Amino acid sequence: MDLVIARPEGLYCPAGNFYIDPWRPVDRAVVTHAHSDHARRGNRHYLAAAPGEAVLRARLGDIDLQVLPYGQVLAHHGVRLSFHPAGHVLGSAQVRLEFEGEVWVVSGDYKLEDDGTCTPFEPVRCHTFVTESTFGLPIYRWLPQTQVFAGIDEWWRANADAGRASVLYCYAFGKAQRILHGLDTSDRPVLVHGAVAPLNEAYRDGGVALAPTRLLTEVSDTDVIRRALILAPPSAGGTPWIRRVGEHADAFASGWMLLRGNRRRRGVDRGFVLSDHADWPGLQAAIAATGAERVVVTHGSVDTLVRWLLDQGLQASGFATQYGDEDQGPG
Ligand SMILES: [Zn+2]
Ligand SMILES: [Zn+2]
Numbered sequence: 166m167d168l169v170i171a172r173p174e175g176l177y178c179p180a181g182n183f184y185i186d187p188w189r190p191v192d193r194a195v196v197t198h199a200h201s202d203h204a205r206r207g208n209r210h211y212l213a214a215a216p217g218e219a220v221l222r223a224r225l226g227d228i229d230l231q232v233l234p235y236g237q238v239l240a241h242h243g244v245r246l247s248f249h250p251a252g253h254v255l256g257s258a259q260v261r262l263e264f265e266g267e268v269w270v271v272s273g274d275y276k277l278e279d280d281g282t283c284t285p286f287e288p289v290r291c292h293t294f295v296t297e298s299t300f301g302l303p304i305y306r307w308l309p310q311t312q313v314f315a316g317i318d319e320w321w322r323a324n325a326d327a328g329r330a331s332v333l334y335c336y337a338f339g340k341a342q343r344i345l346h347g348l349d350t351s352d353r354p355v356l357v358h359g360a361v362a363p364l365n366e367a368y369r370d371g372g373v374a375l376a377p378t379r380l381l382t383e384v385s386d387t388d389v390i391r392r393a394l395i396l397a398p399p400s401a402g403g404t405p406w407i408r409r410v411g412e413h414a415d416a417f418a419s420g421w422m423l424l425r426g427n428r429r430r431r432g433v434d435r436g437f438v439l440s441d442h443a444d445w446p447g448l449q450a451a452i453a454a455t456g457a458e459r460v461v462v463t464h465g466s467v468d469t470l471v472r473w474l475l476d477q478g479l480q481a482s483g484f485a486t487q488y489g490d491e492d493q494g495p496g
Contacts, residue, residue: 166179168180175191181241181262194208196213198217198251202487211228213232216255217256218230219367220255236248252284254282269293293460299490300445310343317437334417334431340419346375350394353393358401416433417437419437442465461481462483
């Protein structure tokens with residue numbers, strides 16, 4: 166019996182009568198993390214991992230939300246459900262389902278590298294693993310994040326020395342906080358766009374150490390702005406907000422920056438390859454660690470990963486879902 170099937174509303178657990186990350190409004194939604202393509206408005210009840218409560222409320226407002234600490238089991242219609250860290254963003258979880266001896270794990274989005282802003286990914290043994298494949302192509306291999314942060318630091322220093330502000334476009338939830346945690350900002354100011362600030366607060370409330378930040382709109386001293394790193398969602402480009410910055414260099418931080426065409430399309434000076442998703446070796450390692458004999462791929466490069474899994478002798482197929490990628494969205 167399949168513990169999870171694809172329905173027009175989203176991924177559905179027939180035995181438990183609930184959905185996981187549904188894209189249409191349902192009665193009971195189990196949510197893996199607060200990115201907008203996985204956590205949508207309009208569901209009657211929400212269940213999520215406890216560390217994600219503040220970010221979910223920051224994004225979805227006043228919802229009927231029940232939370233469960235990582236590893237704690239909730240029994241519902243005979244299905245034993247528990248959340249396990251996915252290492253993607255604060256509160257992100259894999260959903261483990263156990264019913265009549267069968268174990269399925271739905272990953273949501275995940276990455277294996279520990280970035281210090283959320284509980285690191287934890288492999289969970291299962292019979293069937295439902296995985297993302299956002300960067301499921303052999304070309305996607307990430308450098309260690311320390312090298313990426315060193316590159317950002319060097320770029321920022323060179324700009325500041327030349328009297329230019331440094332505008333770094335990045336997704337407002339997850340990526341921005343990862344940068345604020347990973348960069349050494351002790352001798353230079355960091356300014357943020359209004360879309361980034363509430364997420365920073367949710368992370369700080371959750372005990373994650375982030376560099377001190379101020380809103381760009383609260384700073385009028387151009388000497389400060391010229392030395393600053395300014396974090397903004399991609400949607401802020403070309404708006405009146407960016408004109409406050411004056412002369413600046415710009416860059417974009419995303420896994421997609423690995424491809425030169427994407428850098429050109431964004432029209433920025435620099436691309437920093439920094440992703441909150443597993444790269445190709447990461448997907449393979451995560452799948453192997455589950456011990457699953459069957460894998461279902463939900464989004465990204467579904468066909469490529471399915472073909473590779475079949476070549477490994479595993480059962481593999483895809484689900485048609487409506488998950489996108491936060492970095493490609495409006496920000
Ligand atoms: Zn995500
Ligand atoms: Zn996703």
